[in-house]
Amino acid sequence: MVSIAIFMLAALAEIAGCFAVWAWWRLGQSALWLVPGFGLLVLFAWLLALSPADAAGRTFAVYGGIYIATSLGWLWAVEGQRPDVWDGAGAALCLIGAAVILWAPRGG
Numbered sequence: 001m002v003s004i005a006i007f008m009l010a011a012l013a014e015i016a017g018c019f020a021v022w023a024w025w026r027l028g029q030s031a032l033w034l035v036p037g038f039g040l041l042v043l044f045a046w047l048l049a050l051s052p053a054d055a056a057g058r059t060f061a062v063y064g065g066i067y068i069a070t071s072l073g074w075l076w077a078v079e080g081q082r083p084d085v086w087d088g089a090g091a092a093l094c095l096i097g098a099a100v101i102l103w104a105p106r107g108g
Contacts, residue, residue, distance in 0.1 A: 003052050003102065007063050010047035011070035017041035019078070058101055065098025 020037025023029040053059040069091040072083040083091075 004066070006047055006050050007066040008070060010044050010063060011067045012074075013040045013044035013047060014067065015071060015074050017044060019074070053102065054106070062098045062102045065094035065096075065101075068094045 017037045017040030020033040020040065024031055024033045024037075048059060048063060051059040051063070053062060072087050072091050075081050075087075076083055
């Protein structure tokens, strides 16, 4: 379960960091938003490197599924738009895929 926490924290760091750039670029916020934004993106990369997966590509694949689900949580919590049933179904499929990739038995 530690790996899930790492992936979720990484997703939150990446989403918040990218949102800071979005806020500056698309919402007209101060360029000062970029300072914590870049720091959060560095934190994201560091957290992702802590993954217990045996290869970077596998780590990125698992992370992708968790990122999708976390993004929908951000959509609801920060942007005030409730995900619909299709969002939930898609996120569930991604999480199932991420779990298969992360916990599949692998030989040698």
